[in-house]
Amino acid sequence: xxxxxxxxxxxxxxxxxxxxxxxxxxxxxxxxxxxxxxxxxxxxxxxxxxxxxxxxxxxxxxxxxxxxxxxxxxxxxxxxxxxxxxxxxxxxxxxxxxxxxxxxxxxxxxxxxxxxxxxxxxxxxxxxxxxxxxxxxxxxxxxxxxxxxxxxxxxxxxxxxxxxxxxxxxxxxxxxxxxxxxxxxxxxxxxxxxxxxxxxxxxxxxxxxxxxxxxxxxxxxxxxxxxxxxxxxxx
Amino acid sequence: xxxxxxxxxxxxxxxxxxxxxxxxxxxxxxxxxxxxxxxxxxxxxxxxxxxxxxxxxxxxxxxxxxxxxxxxxxxxxxxxxxxxxxxxxxxxxxxxxxxxxxxxxxxxxxxxxxxxxxxxxxxxxxxxxxxxxxxxxxxxxxxxxxxxxxxxxxxxxxxxxxxxxxxxxxxxxxxxxxxxxxxxxxxxxxxxxxxxxxxxxxxxxxxxxxxxxxxxxxxxxxxxxxxxxxxxxxx
DNA sequence: GAGAATTCATTTGTCAGACATTTAAAAGTC
DNA sequence: GACTTTTAAATGTCTGACAAATGAATTCTC
Numbered sequence: 254x255x256x257x258x259x260x261x262x263x264x265x266x267x268x269x270x271x272x273x274x275x276x277x278x279x280x281x282x283x284x285x286x287x288x289x290x291x292x293x294x295x296x297x298x299x300x301x302x303x304x305x306x307x308x309x310x311x312x313x314x315x316x317x318x319x320x321x322x323x324x325x326x327x328x329x330x331x332x333x334x335x336x337x338x339x340x341x342x343x344x345x346x347x348x349x350x351x352x353x354x355x356x357x358x359x360x361x362x363x364x365x366x367x368x369x370x371x372x373x374x375x376x377x378x379x380x381x382x383x384x385x386x387x388x389x390x391x392x393x394x395x396x397x398x399x400x401x402x403x404x405x406x407x408x409x410x411x412x413x414x415x416x417x418x419x420x421x422x423x424x425x426x427x428x429x430x431x432x433x434x435x436x437x438x439x440x441x442x443x444x445x446x447x448x449x450x451x452x453x454x455x456x457x458x459x460x461x462x463x464x465x466x467x468x469x470x471x472x473x474x475x476x477x478x479x480x481x482x483x484x485x486x487x488x
Numbered sequence: 489x490x491x492x493x494x495x496x497x498x499x500x501x502x503x504x505x506x507x508x509x510x511x512x513x514x515x516x517x518x519x520x521x522x523x524x525x526x527x528x529x530x531x532x533x534x535x536x537x538x539x540x541x542x543x544x545x546x547x548x549x550x551x552x553x554x555x556x557x558x559x560x561x562x563x564x565x566x567x568x569x570x571x572x573x574x575x576x577x578x579x580x581x582x583x584x585x586x587x588x589x590x591x592x593x594x595x596x597x598x599x600x601x602x603x604x605x606x607x608x609x610x611x612x613x614x615x616x617x618x619x620x621x622x623x624x625x626x627x628x629x630x631x632x633x634x635x636x637x638x639x640x641x642x643x644x645x646x647x648x649x650x651x652x653x654x655x656x657x658x659x660x661x662x663x664x665x666x667x668x669x670x671x672x673x674x675x676x677x678x679x680x681x682x683x684x685x686x687x688x689x690x691x692x693x694x695x696x697x698x699x700x701x702x703x704x705x706x707x708x709x710x711x712x713x714x715x716x717x718x719x720x721x722x723x
Numbered sequence: 724g725a726g727a728a729t730t731c732a733t734t735t736g737t738c739a740g741a742c743a744t745t746t747a748a749a750a751g752t753c
Numbered sequence: 754g755a756c757t758t759t760t761a762a763a764t765g766t767c768t769g770a771c772a773a774a775t776g777a778a779t780t781c782t783c
Contacts (some may be wrong), residue, residue, distance in 0.1 A: 258736070272573060278581055284763060295738040297532065300764085304495060304536045305543035309570075317746025318762040327578045336571070338507060340656075343562045346513055348653060356603070357652035364599030368591070416586060417592035417660065421575075425656050440542060519734060529765040535735085552775025553733040707772070 260301035263292050267302065271311055271324055276458045282312065282322040310335065328473045329416050333423045340424035341431060351432055358425045359473040362406060365413040365422065366469060367462040373412030380408040388447045398443065399433040407452055412457065436476075436483050445475060495536035498527050500535065506546055506559055517547065517557040545570065564651050569656045575659035576666060586667050586715045593660045594708040598639060600648040600657065601704060602697040608647030615643040616689045623682045633678065634668040640685055647692065671711075671718050680710060 270276045284289065288299045303322055306312045310331055312322045344354055369377070384405040388398060403426060409424045438446075449472040456464030492500075505511045518526065523534045539556055541547045547557045547568055579589055604612070619640040623633060638661060645657045673681075684707040691699030 260736085261542075264543070267621040273575060274580070286763085287633065297739090298737060301536060301539045301736090302541045303764095307496075308499070308540035308543040314764065315746085316744070316764045318760090319747060320745075320763050322764090327574065327581045329578060329582065332574055332578055336574070339562065339567055339571070342507060343564060343567055343655070344652070345509070347564065347651075353650055354652050357650050357656065360603060360648075360650075360653060361596060361656065365593040368595060413595075415588055415592050415595075416582075417579070417589050418595060420578065421592065421596065421656055421660050444565050495765085521734080531766090533766060536765095538735095549735065550775085551735045551773070553731090554776055555734050555774080559733090 258301075259292075259294055260298045260305065263288075263294065263299065263302035264305040266292075267306060268309075268311060270331070271306075275325050276322050278326045280324050282324070288290055329420050333420050336420065337427045338422045340428035344428050345431060351435075351484070352477065354425075354429055354432055355473065355480070356475055359469060360431055361422050361425050362409065363466055363469055365410055365418050366465045368415065368418070368455075369409055369412035370460045370462045370465060371456055371458050372414040375407075377408045377412040378454060378458055381405055381450070381457070384408070385447055385450045385454060388443065388450065395436070395438055396434055398438055399430055399436075402433065402446070403427055403430050409453065409457070425457065432480075436479055438479075442475075442479055446472065493536075494527075494529055495533050495540065498523075498529070498534065498537035499540040501527075502541060503544075503546060506541075511559050513558050513559050513561045517559070519556055530639055564655050568655050571655065571659045572662045575663035579663050580666060586670075586719070587598065587712065589660075589664055589667055590708065590712055590715070593664055594704060596657050596660050597644065598701055598704055600645055600650070600653050601692075601700045603650065603653070604644055604647035605692055605695045605697045605700060607649040608644075608692050612643045612647040612687060613693055616685070616692070617641055619643070620682055620685045620689060623685065630671070630673055631669055633673055634665055634671075637668065637681070638662055638665050644688065644692070667715075673714075677710075677714055681707065682711065 267276075267282070267288070276282070282303075285296050285299050285303070288302075289296045292299065303312065303314065307314065307320075310325055310327065313325050314320070314322045343349070384401045387393070387401045388405075393401075405480070406426050410426060411419050413419070449468050452468040453465050453472070456462075456468060502511075502517070511517070517523070517538075520531050520534050520538070523538075524531045527534065538547065538549065540598060541557075542549065545560055545562065548560050549555070549557045567693070600682040619636045622628070622636045623640075628636075641661050642658070645661060646654050648654070684703050688700050688707070691697075
């Protein structure tokens with residue numbers, strides 16, 4: 254805390270104004286020149302502060318007369334993308350064990366399964382069936398299989414029709430993919446997984462939370478077993 | 489997409505190198521002068537790019553000889569703080585209904601209740617009991633009551649001893665606080681809530697997932713009722 | 724020779740000034 | 754009135770300069 258950069262201090266000051274609601278969505282900030290007078294720093298410093306805020310999606314800038322920096326409305330879409338990136342990095346940089354990440358993912362997924370049973374649309378079911386079909390294709394690489402797996406589970410989560418849930422879970426579901434990519438899937442294990450996926454989709458179609466829950470738990474155990482085999486084979 | 493700022497492009501380029509693992513943790517980036525040569529832009533532009541990355545916690549900078557910009561290790565602690573800020577803003581800026589946020593929060597909390605039953609330590613239980621005690625104090629403001637409620641539920645989540653879960657759920661649990669602050673709690677409703685909190689803590693202590701689950705669901709229904717009353721009273 | 728003090732080179736942080744570019748409003752033109 | 758041109762304001766970029774920090778190398782002291 255000796256000397257946090259001026260640009261960081263200014264960014265913090267403006268950020269707090271936005272978070273507290275003092276500045277509201279689409280409101281225009283003072284121009285760079287005005288800010289540099291207010292804070293008594295050079296324009297360079299103000300600009301670096303604004304870039305920091307822009308990187309956090311808090312503001313957007315527009316050039317030209319009557320342009321400037323405006324408070325951004327946070328969209329679930331953008332926030333989700335950033336959330337996924339961060340989650341992925343967190344997992345890869347903190348050598349989180351496969352088990353830990355896996356447990357978190359399935360716990361969360363089980364939480365939204367009942368809601369998804371209630372609200373899933375034909376669209377969600379169609380996406381799941383399509384991914385199941387893809388997963389059965391011969392010649393699919395392991396990476397593509399994992400990506401399809403993620404899409405399948407994303408459809409399940411989105412079926413709950415709760416944007417807050419989708420946002421929070423996207424991080425847990427997508428960040429798993431790099432960890433999954435370590436696993437080599439045999440034809441037999443792929444079949445076992447797609448069978449369970451089919452049972453999950455059937456359960457959602459029949460709106461039977463118990464069926465979905467049981468299949469999810471079986472899937473969790475099964476894939477965890479696969480991962481353990483890979484890990485012990487390496488040691 | 490006409491002309492994304494140069495500094496944004498450069499930031500993107502470096503960000504991709506970090507995310508892909510091309511640059512690893514604690515690795516030093518080239519100096520600003522070198523980067524400005526590599527990318528054929530001025531140092532100002534490079535600096536703005538680096539500030540963007542710093543705002544995302546991807547790098548840190550150090551002054552002096554042998555200083556420079558270094559790839560940051562993502563810590564759960566920092567990521568969680570950023571996640572909470574974003575979640576809070578998302579909820580306040582997108583007029584997410586109380587019901588939607590509430591549903592997401594309880595679904596997620598129910599998901600980690602069984603794990604918390606297994607693993608909660610004496611510390612977690614003590615935190616919960618302390619918060620329950622605080623919630624019973626007369627003269628507590630509604631804001632303080634809400635804050636204590638958040639702490640109680642955070643302890644429950646942390647009891648699952650899964651950092652990935654804690655990270656993901658922190659957003660859902662903490663972001664609720666501003667929404668809760670709209671509610672006025674009568675002495676009777678406070679009592680009802682702390683009673684349910686006590687049942688939850690008892691269930692965790694007895695390691696009885698069913699008790700916890702039932703109490704959580706009752707709590708969800710009860711507080712949702714309170715919120716609905718507030719909302720209809722306003723209309 | 725060992726340790727302390729100093730110097731030095733490198734790098735980030737900040738500033739001022741300049742110019743380019745973009746943009747919408749205002750003024751001019753027919 | 755519709756179209757074009759001008760203009761003012763704002764961000765984007767570059768250059769050059771200096772301040773401040775910092776670790777390494779050097780010099781000095783004993």
